[in-house]
Amino acid sequence: MQLAVLDITVVAAYCIGLVTIASLVSREKKGHQKGSEDYFLAGRSLPWWAIGASLIAANISAEQIIGMTGSGYAIGLAIASYEWTAAIALLLIGKYFIPIYLEKNIYTMPEFLEKRFDHRVRVLLAFFWLGVYVFVNLTSVLYLGALTIEIVAGVEMVYGMLFLAGLSLAYSLYGGLKAVAYTDIIQVAILIVGGIAVTVLSLDKLSDGAGVIAGFTYLLDAAPEKFDMILASDHPRYMDLPGISVLVGGLWIAQFSYWGFNQYITQRALAAKSLKEAQKGIAFAAFLKLFMPFIVVIPGIAAFLLVPNLDVSDKAYPEMMKLLPSGLFGLTFAALIAAIVSSLSSMTNSISTIFTMDIYRSTFHHLDVSEKRLVLIGRCASLVALIVAMLVARPLLGDLDQAFQYIQEFTGFFTPGILVIFLFGLFWRKATAHSALTAAVVSVVFSLAFKLWLDQVPFLDRMGLAFLLSAAAAIAVTLYEKGGDHPKAIRLSDFDFSTSAGFNISSLAVLLILAAFYIAWW
Incomplete structure (x- = not known):
């Protein structure tokens, strides 16, 4: 695949526009020195639309x-469960988790753990997240992003990684979270436009030019097995999506951990100008999650026909991109770059926040x-993290299939x-620091044991078992200590978990739409 001159012009215009807009929104008022709250939390001033768009941009790569x-x-379409259950998780997190986070006035999730447990738990989780972000998330986005550029545009991977890292630094290193969040609005818009273009043209191709509706109808008739949302136990991909337990089992563990406690996700809500704005932004993101499968999954089903x-299923999207005319191909390629760069910037900003606030400042708090x-x-931490990720990406992630499995398995241990x-x-006042540390250890030990000796059990089910054992161990340690309510316990009676009429209506609409999807394609 080669980019035409028009396509290169579109991509170049996107890159220049991105850096220019980031520079403009990052400017401080004359005489104002950018402080840690400005850099790491956008001065706690983000509106709902920036929060919602940025949540999706950080997630999609x-x-x-x-x-x-x-x-x-x-x-x-069964893979859409990852997107659609995320919408429900987002709404619950917005209602019950975010009010507590904002009241605690925290910068990071490890900081919350110190306020609830003790310094040991904070430092342990800070180092864990730094390791995961640098050696798993950042390396995978850089490597797979560069691989995508190589497949689509024929650019060698080393130059692809340098381009992605350089573009990410160019607009986020100076401006911090504010630059990332406000440019994410553009990123999501381009991503959606490009995705719609691929979906529309692939469906139109199926219908021989008769239009999108005709193409979708043909898709339903010609490949009905691709629209089973709940896979039977004899399905060849049952190990990836184990039937009904997708809706009642381990997938929820992944969703709540990712959307509720993951620094580069929650950081957007922590930067909200108010609780109401954070909740509106989360509801906006939930609606966007409903829409995403139709621009990333449907083209794959169309490609099946x-x-x-x-030979490799992951070539489906590049194949569908071949349907795009010059110019629109460049825009869709820019959408891919947008997805990669926004995730990189989100991760590096969160790495810099955790390192600076949880490691550096807490270590030198006496100074x-x-x-x-x-x-x-923070800026130095972002730069170093990207350099390290580029150096270790190829040794760690030799090929695409291993890379994806590496990401899933490694993060699933914790x-x-x-x-x-x-x-x-958050919700049990008796929980102690020792029980928290025990849960972390038990999770890793049993997840590894299950990986070695229960490899015939689906990964999501193994994760559910590890969760139950970790919870049991934490409860046992807490009861053994007989300490009563923890002195740092959160008293839920102190919080008002009521939400606005708009949030409640949005939540109901999301649930009704999801119910309709699952009823239609059960």
Whole structure:
């Protein structure tokens, strides 16, 4: 695949426009020095539309677009459960978690753990997240993003990684979260336009030019098995999506851990100008999650009929991009770059926040560290993280299939324990620091044991078992200590969990739409 001159012009215009807009929104008023709150939390001034768009932009990257389209090709619409259950998780997090986070006035999720448990838990989770973000998330987005650029545009991977890292730094290193969040609005808009273009043209191709509705109808008739939302136990991809337990089992552990406690996701809500704005932004993101499968999964199902003999399912999206005319191809390619760069910027900003606030400042709290120095440390942390990720990406992630499995398995070792720590910390007043540390250890030990000896059990089910064992261990340790209510316990009676009429109506609409989807394609 080669980019035409018009396509290159569109991509160049996107890159220049992105950096220009980021520079403009990042400017401080004359005489104002950018402090840590400005840099890491956008001065706690983000409106709902920036929060919602930024949540989606941080979440969607090349491996998700390419991977979910490939899953649509191989599995079908069932993979949309990852998107649609996320919408419900977002609404619950907005109602019950975010009010507590904002009242605690925190910068990071590890900081919350210190306020609820103790310093040990904060430092342990800070180092864990730094390791995951640098050696798993950042490396995977860089590597798979560069691989996507190589497939689509023929650019060598090393230059692709340098381009992505350089573009990310160009607009986020100076401006911090404010630059990331406000440019994410553009990123999401381009992503949606590009995705719609691929969907429309692939469906039109199926109908021989008769239009989108005719193409979708043909798709339903010609490949009905691709629209089964709940996979039977004899389905060849049952291990990936184990039937009804997708709706009642381990997938919820992944959703709540990712959307509720993941720094580069929650940081947007922590930067909201108010609780109401944070909740409106989360509801907006939930609606966008409903829409995403139709621009990343449907093209994969269409590709199953249009190019049925692909050797690797993840080539489905690049194949569908071939349908795009010059100019629109460049816009869609820019949408892929937008997804990659926004995720990179979100991750590096969160790495800099955790390192600066949870490691550096908490270590040197006895010193009078200036705001200017904190911002400088944050920028250096972002730069170093990207350099390290580029250096280790190829050795760690040798090929695409191994890379995806590496991401899922590694994070899945810790996810059950993290969910236990936060759920107990938020909603059980007796939970102790020792029980939190125990949950983390038990999660890793049993997840590894299950991986070695229960490899015939679906990954999501293994994660559910690890969660139950971690919770049981945390409860046992807490009861053994017989300490009563923890002195740092959160008293839920102190919080008002009521939400606005708009949030309630939005939540009901999301639930009704989801119910309609699952009833239609059960």
